[in-house]
Amino acid sequence: MAPDYHRVKLRGKSFKGQDLTGVDFSYSDIRGANFTGAILRGANFSHAKAGLQRRWFVILVIFSLLLSLLSGSIAAVGGSLVGFVLTEQNQPNLYVGVASLIVLVIFFLLAIRKGIVAATGFLAVAVAWVAVAAVAWAGIVAVAWAGLAADTGAMGLAQLVAVIVTGAVGVVVSATGAVIVSGAAALAGAVAGVFAVTMTVAIAGCVSGIIAVAASTVGVLAGGVAAAVGISVVLLASYVGCSALAGDKKQKLIRNIIVNIAAKYGTTFQGANLTDADFTQTKLKNTNLNKANLTRTCWFQVKKLRLAAFENTYLEKEDLRELVITKQLQNRNCDGWDLQGINLAGANLKDVSLTGANLSESNLQNADISRGKLVQAHVDKTDFRGANLTGAYIEDWRISPDTKLENVKCEYIFLRVPTTENPNPNRLPSNWEETFSEGEFAKSVSPLSKLPNL
Template sequence: MPPDYSGQNLRGRSFKGQNLTGANFSKADIRGANFTNAILKDADFTSAKAGLQRPWTIGLLIASWLLLGLLGFLSTILGMLVVFILDYNNTQNFIIAIVSLILLLFFCIITIRKGLTAGALAVAVAVAVALPAAIALARTGAGVFAGSEAVNTAGAFAGSYGQDIAIAFAVAIAFAVAVAFAIAFAGAVAGTLARAFAVAFAFAVAFYFAVPGAIVIAVPKARVFAAAGAFTFATAFTLFNAYIGWRSIAGDDKDTWLRSFAITFAATGGTSFRSADLTDLDFTGAILRNTDFRNANLTRTRFYEAKKLDLARVDNTILINLAVLNLLISCNGRKKSYLGANLKGANLIGADLKEANLKNANITEASFQGACLEWANLTLAEAIGTNFTSAQMTGACVEAWNIESSTQLDNVDCRFVYLLEHPKAESDDSERRPSSGEFKPGEFTREHLSF
């Protein structure tokens, strides 16, 4: 008889490599439990609570906050730029500071529109082009304001300060990534109610270390004006970085690498199903934050209404595609496109896929029992071993779909289908089957191989 762990506290328990076929873990607390390489076929994890244990959560959050504190000194670059701007007697510093702030603004704009990677690359290119121009301008300006002696100074400046500014930009970008990561990480680790606090505290730590760092470098040079400018720039830059981090963990596709990195780090010590066999397992309503599903067998695994699955590690599974992940959770793909998607073994029992585009999708071994596939596009779909039992398929296009005897079409509700995605040239003929009238009950099932 399969073991019954329903409702039990199994935090930190190890089930590594065990055969737990048909086991009942419904409503169990499995935070920090290890199911690596376990066999969990037909197991019940409905409403189970997976993820990190509280000590791990607190420890990882503190680690991220310490990282922010250690990197807070990087904000001194902002104070340096403010000092340069207010140093009117040094034309070289003034011009370089103005150009640097323009480049920093350019970095922020590109990052918001295209992501951190694009922003960093854009700045690298801009620095390579703009910095020599700024140095040349500084030489010219120095010559105008200070005569031939300044030209010689500019030569030394080109070799020294030019490198300093380039390094400063690298440091500023490193600080941006650090703050964005810490914010994203806090969002990935904390629970729904605690997330706002964790993110706010992460921002507070970044702000606490960043702003004083900028002011400290500025005050000895120009007093009040420099301090005010440093405060403004440091605050704005920290807010910008926090926004990027929050955006990434919310699922924005501009910085998927940042989100993936935060989730990877956050899953350390969480519930592990790595390389486990989860065939026909039921996670309905389960909380799956900070859970490791890498290389797991998810054939017909049920994720309906699972919570925080988007914050789990899902490398080398069909869940790596966020659209597929959301479909498995909601079972609602009406009028949506899954063109070429990997849905191998997906559990879509009862799903609403009316008018969905599944062209060229891999739905091998997937289950569409009782699903609505009316007017869906199944052109070139790989449907070997797929279960369509009791599905509704009226109006579906099945052009060149790949099926065989293992494809289950029992009790399919289908009045007619189309064999062509697009009508023949100069006609409206999409090869409707039957060409007139409707299939009689069971007729589609009997004749589907001829399609």
């Protein structure tokens, strides 16, 4: 007899690799539980609470705050270095300092407009060019020292190289701090919400301000640049962190990193077989679903799924996540969509267009597909039991003997989509005054896969 874990506290328990087919975990507390590689076919996790245990919640939040403090310091120090370059009132320093600030501004703008990856790529190219320039100047300096050891110009070239390197280091350090603060803010938000993001960037801002004040004792310009960089980092971290949590594709890398870090210590279903499992209204924040078998898994009204890790599953597609959670597709155009093996039981699919879509092995029990277009749709092993197919268009749908049509509700069906050239929809029953009797629809359409086009 299968164990019953209904309303049981299972925090931190390990079920790794176990066969838990059909087990009831509904309303249970499974925070931190380990289901790695487990067989959970038909298991019931409805209304369960997954995610982090309290101790890991606290640890990750504190880690985010400390990381923010450190990276805020780093960013401000980088800004101070650029400021120190500008403190010396001479033309070479001015050129290097202004160029460094321009590179930083472009980095910040790219991070917002194109994402952290694009901004980091630009920075790498810019620093590479600086490195080439510095090496070239170093070569000149070496030649100058070899042939003109007494010439004071050689010393000037050496100083210029030092200024270029200082500016480049300042830019890289500032940008690195900005990236880390953004990640720390996103991690805090993924674990504890928007308030934690605010706290994280506030700490980064405070420590940047302290360093800016310290830098101003050396030079007002140095302090001003450090303060400007600190403010920019805080603003960037706030935007990038919130965007990553909201699912902005430009910040996908940040999102994937922080979500996987949090999910590593939360409930894990990595590699588990969740075929036909039920997660209705389950809280899945900080849950690891990477590489799990999610065939016909029910996600109806799950909470915080966007903050779960789900690499190598169909949940990576935002449209599909929305679909399986809401089960609302009325009047939507889903032509050509790959919906194989997803759970749409009880879904509202009225007037949906699924032309050429792959619905093989999907669960459409009790779904309302009335007037839906299933033209050339793949419905091999699809479960239509109890579904409403009245007025649906099934021209050339790819049905098979394994398609389940028992108890389908259907008064009439259309075998083709009417066109201007051929307005006849080929209705079944052909008499527009008649409707299918109980069970007649299944008998009428089952042989259609073997018939030539009408």
